[in-house]
Amino acid sequence: MKNFKIFKGLVRKEFLHILRDWRSLTMLLGIPIVLVLLFGSVMTMEIKDANIAVVDHAKDHDSKELINLISTSEFFKLVKYLDTSDEIDEEFKKGTIRMAFVFDKDFGYKLHHEGHAQIQLIADGSKILTSPSLISYGKIIINKHIASKNPPSRAGYYIIPTVRMMYNKNLNGRYMTVPGIMSTVILLVGALMTSLSITKEKELGTMELLLSTPINRFLIMFAKIVPYLITSFISALSIIWAAKYVFEVPVSGSMGLLLLNTVLYILTALALGLLISTFANSQLTAMMITMTLLMLPTEVLSGMTFPTDSLPVVLQWLGKLLPSTWFNIISKGILLQGAKGGSLFFETTILVVMVMVFYFWSVIRFKPRLQ
Amino acid sequence: MRIIRFIIVKEFIQIFRNPLLVLIILSQPFIQVLLLGTAGGDINYASVYVVDEDLSSTSREIISKMEGSDFFDIRGAALTMDEAYKVMEYKNINLIVHFPPNFEKKLIKEHSSKVQLVTNAIDAITASLTYAYSSEIIGAVNKDVAIKWGSKSLSNKASTVSIPYSYWYNRALISQYIMVPAMCVAMVVMITILLSGMNIVKEKEIGTMEQLNVTPMRKTHFIMGKIIPVWIINIVLLAIGLILSSLVFHVPVVGSLWLVFFLSGVVMFLLLAVGVLISVISNTQQQAMFFTFFIIMIFVIFGDFITPIDNMPSWGKAMADLNPQAYYSRMIHLVITKGSGIKDILPDLLKVSGLTFATLAVSLWIFNKKD
Amino acid sequence: MSQPEKAYSISVENLTKKFDDFVAVDKITFNVKKGEIFGFLGANGAGKTTAMRMLIGVLEPTSGKGEVAGFDIFKNSRKLKKHIGYMSQKFSLYDDLTAKENMRFFGGIYGLTNKEIRNRTKELLTHFGMEHIEKERVSSLPLGWKQKLAFCTALMHKPDVVFLDEPTSGVDPSIRRQFWEMIYETAEGGVTVLVTTHNMDEAEYCHRISMMVAGKMITVDTPQNLKDKYKLETMGEVFLHLARGYEKEHAITAS
Ligand SMILES: Nc1ncnc2c1ncn2[C@@H]1O[C@H](COP(=O)(O)OP(=O)(O)OP(=O)(O)O)[C@@H](O)[C@H]1O
Ligand SMILES: [Mg+2]
Numbered sequence: 001m002k003n004f005k006i007f008k009g010l011v012r013k014e015f016l017h018i019l020r021d022w023r024s025l026t027m028l029l030g031i032p033i034v035l036v037l038l039f040g041s042v043m044t045m046e047i048k049d050a051n052i053a054v055v056d057h058a059k060d061h062d063s064k065e066l067i068n069l070i071s072t073s074e075f076f077k078l079v080k081y082l083d084t085s086d087e088i089d090e091e092f093k094k095g096t097i098r099m100a101f102v103f104d105k106d107f108g109y110k111l112h113h114e115g116h117a118q119i120q121l122i123a124d125g126s127k128i129l130t131s132p133s134l135i136s137y138g139k140i141i142i143n144k145h146i147a148s149k150n151p152p153s154r155a156g157y158y159i160i161p162t163v164r165m166m167y168n169k170n171l172n173g174r175y176m177t178v179p180g181i182m183s184t185v186i187l188l189v190g191a192l193m194t195s196l197s198i199t200k201e202k203e204l205g206t207m208e209l210l211l212s213t214p215i216n217r218f219l220i221m222f223a224k225i226v227p228y229l230i231t232s233f234i235s236a237l238s239i240i241w242a243a244k245y246v247f248e249v250p251v252s253g254s255m256g257l258l259l260l261n262t263v264l265y266i267l268t269a270l271a272l273g274l275l276i277s278t279f280a281n282s283q284l285t286a287m288m289i290t291m292t293l294l295m296l297p298t299e300v301l302s303g304m305t306f307p308t309d310s311l312p313v314v315l316q317w318l319g320k321l322l323p324s325t326w327f328n329i330i331s332k333g334i335l336l337q338g339a340k341g342g343s344l345f346f347e348t349t350i351l352v353v354m355v356m357v358f359y360f361w362s363v364i365r366f367k368p369r370l371q
Numbered sequence: 372m373r374i375i376r377f378i379i380v381k382e383f384i385q386i387f388r389n390p391l392l393v394l395i396i397l398s399q400p401f402i403q404v405l406l407l408g409t410a411g412g413d414i415n416y417a418s419v420y421v422v423d424e425d426l427s428s429t430s431r432e433i434i435s436k437m438e439g440s441d442f443f444d445i446r447g448a449a450l451t452m453d454e455a456y457k458v459m460e461y462k463n464i465n466l467i468v469h470f471p472p473n474f475e476k477k478l479i480k481e482h483s484s485k486v487q488l489v490t491n492a493i494d495a496i497t498a499s500l501t502y503a504y505s506s507e508i509i510g511a512v513n514k515d516v517a518i519k520w521g522s523k524s525l526s527n528k529a530s531t532v533s534i535p536y537s538y539w540y541n542r543a544l545i546s547q548y549i550m551v552p553a554m555c556v557a558m559v560v561m562i563t564i565l566l567s568g569m570n571i572v573k574e575k576e577i578g579t580m581e582q583l584n585v586t587p588m589r590k591t592h593f594i595m596g597k598i599i600p601v602w603i604i605n606i607v608l609l610a611i612g613l614i615l616s617s618l619v620f621h622v623p624v625v626g627s628l629w630l631v632f633f634l635s636g637v638v639m640f641l642l643l644a645v646g647v648l649i650s651v652i653s654n655t656q657q658q659a660m661f662f663t664f665f666i667i668m669i670f671v672i673f674g675d676f677i678t679p680i681d682n683m684p685s686w687g688k689a690m691a692d693l694n695p696q697a698y699y700s701r702m703i704h705l706v707i708t709k710g711s712g713i714k715d716i717l718p719d720l721l722k723v724s725g726l727t728f729a730t731l732a733v734s735l736w737i738f739n740k741k742d
Numbered sequence: 743m744s745q746p747e748k749a750y751s752i753s754v755e756n757l758t759k760k761f762d763d764f765v766a767v768d769k770i771t772f773n774v775k776k777g778e779i780f781g782f783l784g785a786n787g788a789g790k791t792t793a794m795r796m797l798i799g800v801l802e803p804t805s806g807k808g809e810v811a812g813f814d815i816f817k818n819s820r821k822l823k824k825h826i827g828y829m830s831q832k833f834s835l836y837d838d839l840t841a842k843e844n845m846r847f848f849g850g851i852y853g854l855t856n857k858e859i860r861n862r863t864k865e866l867l868t869h870f871g872m873e874h875i876e877k878e879r880v881s882s883l884p885l886g887w888k889q890k891l892a893f894c895t896a897l898m899h900k901p902d903v904v905f906l907d908e909p910t911s912g913v914d915p916s917i918r919r920q921f922w923e924m925i926y927e928t929a930e931g932g933v934t935v936l937v938t939t940h941n942m943d944e945a946e947y948c949h950r951i952s953m954m955v956a957g958k959m960i961t962v963d964t965p966q967n968l969k970d971k972y973k974l975e976t977m978g979e980v981f982l983h984l985a986r987g988y989e990k991e992h993a994i995t996a997s
Contacts, residue, residue: 041684119534123533140506306410
């Protein structure tokens with residue numbers, strides 16, 4: 001009972017601390033949702049109206065027909081006719097086009113009389129994220145058109161793929177990126193908050209003071225993170241709200257399960273921040289460690305934008321050390337696939353283990369040094 | 372000038388007095404560039420399950436062509452679709468290829484037949500690439516089938532178009548050639564802003580700023596003395612990053628290496644100005660931490676790093692026009708991968724300088740107004 | 743540098759500072775002679791630091807006049823800064839630098855040449871018997887030594903006036919005495935010292951003191967005169983007497 005009273009006192013003190021600095025509080029609650037809104041709105045890999053150039057050496061009926069078809073498709077927008085292939089380089093460097101279609105001389109003649117013609121597609125190899133898709137879409141349009149042009153008497157054999165997009169009928173890119181940015185932001189804000197504020201107390205010497213009191217260390221540490229648990233949970237709620245109502249990410253599974261896992265994930269972030277603060281010797285180093293270990297790694301390794309399966313094996317393993325990788329699986333599972341608790345048992349367990357390890361490790365490292 | 376030198380010396384002494392900080396700073400190229408540079412950023416993998424109810428030579432040909440491609444990884448086969456759906460839910464398979472019974476018979480008799488592709492579309496990009504690549508494979512099989520079963524006479528053969536494609540500047544589409552310079556850019560952006568912003572605020576927090584205000588030192592001198600060490604550190608980090616990128620990843624530098632350093636040096640001043648602005652508007656390191664985190668995230672989001680600017684709506688492109696990281700990464704890619712000279716990047720350099728002066732002017736204005 | 747010989751090193755007339763509606767310093771007027779040790783006495787929040795920050799040119803006064811070391815605090819704050827030294831209430835040297843590095847840095851900021859810095863550092867440290875801490879990191883020094891070092895640093899550029907804001911709070915009595923000896927030696931060298939404190943014993947050491955209550959300067963005189971005037975034994979009693987009297991008077995006018 002006495003312990004509980006002390007605990008309450010500690011929590012209240014921490015809370016006052018946060019509430020007093022309104023500027024930090026606004027940022028604490030505002031930054032996550034703003035980042036999610038921004039990122040969710042601009043982050044898309046869907047290709048629409050990509051600027052293209054055409055080099056038409058043939059200038060015949062067939063080439064014109066195909067060019068017309070390409071430029072009216074939803075994927076491409078024709079912005080330039082070029083005379084020679086040399087000019088493509090210039091346009092790429094200026095960034096005016098993303099792809100070029102080069103039609104052979106006598107395209108139509110060859111197509112009808114020799115049964116075989118050629119179109120060359122040129123994309124910018126420095127845009128590894130988008131160029132392969134551009135080439136693929138170009139090929140699909142051309143192939144479809146040529147197949148339809150063949151008279152029935154000459155028709156070949158056509159295997160027609162019918163496609164069903166599971167969990168995300170309209171191929172909405174946000175289904176992946178919104179849960180991804182959510183996990184990144186929650187992790188970083190949580191870890192930064194705790195690591196900085198506790199390092200600051202270390203700098204001031206108040207941490208040492210608290211720890212040398214007979215109050216249970218586990219309790220002190222927990223009291224330190226409770227306020228951030230609450231603020232983080234509020235911002236997580238705002239993010240989930242945005243996901244559901246602004247980005248229309250469906251919630252197929254149970255909202256309760258999602259919230260429960262979110263709390264667990266927030267605890268992981270805070271405990272990780274706690275652990276970092278035990279290594280840091282100044283607020284600057286605390287921030288450097290947190291940003292170094294978490295910012296780019298979560299963005300690249302935890303499946304926020306790139307599927308983890310495409311990563312080299314070493315990085316896949318490193319990714320597994322990040323809490324965000326597991327939370328991404330959990331949140332996408334619940335939101336999009338309607339996964340039940342049972343199928344996410346493994347991922348949840350890993351987060352629980354992480355919280356335990358981070359928390360206990362920090363408490364042990366925070367043993368007050370008696371001189 | 373002499374005064375600036377005294378400040379610079381003091382800064383370096385302080386940095387080197389903190390071995391942990393030195394370690395963290397020097398580890399940046401190894402963590403961000405060496406490690407994360409191996410992350411592709413390209414999507415090169417999709418896991419496939421097959422439900423073959425036809426077991427014909429055509430279905431087998433499609434499967435073996437998929438197996439032969441680098442992109443698809445056939446993980447297994449299921450007897451029924453229900454079974455395959457379960458696998459997709461629990462193991463996150465990307466694609467199910469379903470050949471219905473009598474698939475081949477229908478193809479021979481009716482010249483067309485359907486194969487069902489079920490993709491896991493949570494990750495919309497992988498899904499669309501999966502669809503594009505499987506369409507390509509099916510297209511190739513169509514041609515083979517036409518040759519095998521079709522009429523041998525030329526006049527009766529379906530006409531075809533070959534579509535050779537190429538990726539300029541990076542023919543083999545080696546993602547590391549792009550990812551590694553991008554990581555160098557991300558590292559420089561992060562470290563420059565972090566070190567400059569937090570470092571100046573620290574003087575406010577520990578009270579030395581008040582002491583300095585009483586000296587006749589000019590604020591511009593103070594700021595120069597504070598940012599030049601950070602500039603030097605980042606030039607060193609960039610050099611280490613570039614050495615790693617050429618030794619380990621063999622990233623070819625088509626343009627001039629001097630130009631890379633020159634433009635980096637210029638962009639760094641913009642980033643430093645941003646750091647100064649952050650330090651001017653924050654009173655505590657915690658506030659600076661929030662601003663820094665927010666700004667760095669914004670820079671990443673609008674920085675063409677994991678989110679292609681090309682695909683963004685126009686307001687996103689406008690935001691990118693204010694983003695140092697977007698300029699930096701565009702110029703670096705122009706020089707390193709496309710071999711552009713100073714003339715090509717001059718417009719960007721001018722805009723960067725304009726932004727630098729604007730940011731510095733605003734910071735100094737706020738700085739002077741404050742007391 | 744041939745400054746016209748001024749009668750006063752600090753002269754202040756009706757100096758006022760308002761933070762919005764709150765009057766932190768209310769029309770204070772006083773003069774300090776060259777080489778004098780002048781004390782600001784007052785409880786927490788009385789406005790001592792605020793008054794001092796106006797005199798050193800980092801806080802703009804709301805109204806009034808002020809001249810320090812011959813420079814107008816409104817117009818010449820940059821020139822003024824070359825001629826004054828300041829030790830703030832919050833310890834403000836660099837913890838991670840050594841004593842010598844701190845002195846070197848601040849000397850450099852004040853525009854001293856390398857030779858001047860070397861000589862002055864040596865001179866000050868030997869003079870005050872602190873040579874042995876020269877290479878110590880400031881973080882490892884006890885508080886009293888830190889304060890003495892901060893004082894030395896404030897004297898690096900040979901200021902005409904030094905401002906010391908509660909230099910001895912939290913310092914043990916023996917070091918406090920040493921500190922006051924330093925102040926005396928400095929003042930004997932012709933440097934004017936303005937020092938704030940809420941320690942009443944220290945007030946006795948000042949040549950003259952002013953008492954501040956709620957932003958107002960309620961009296962200015964030598965400690966001896968004050969004690970005689972009110973027939974009290976210690977400065978503490980004088981202060982209590984005056985502060986109570988002021989409050990009572992105020993309560994009456996307010997009602
Ligand atoms: N920047 C500011 N904005 C608003 N109020 C201020 C500001 N600086 C000081 N004050 C207020 O002015 C009053 C006088 O403060 P000051 O620091 O000058 O007192 P002090 O006599 O130095 O007290 P102490 O003994 O605690 O140092 C206090 O009530 C304080 O809250
Ligand atoms: Mg004070």
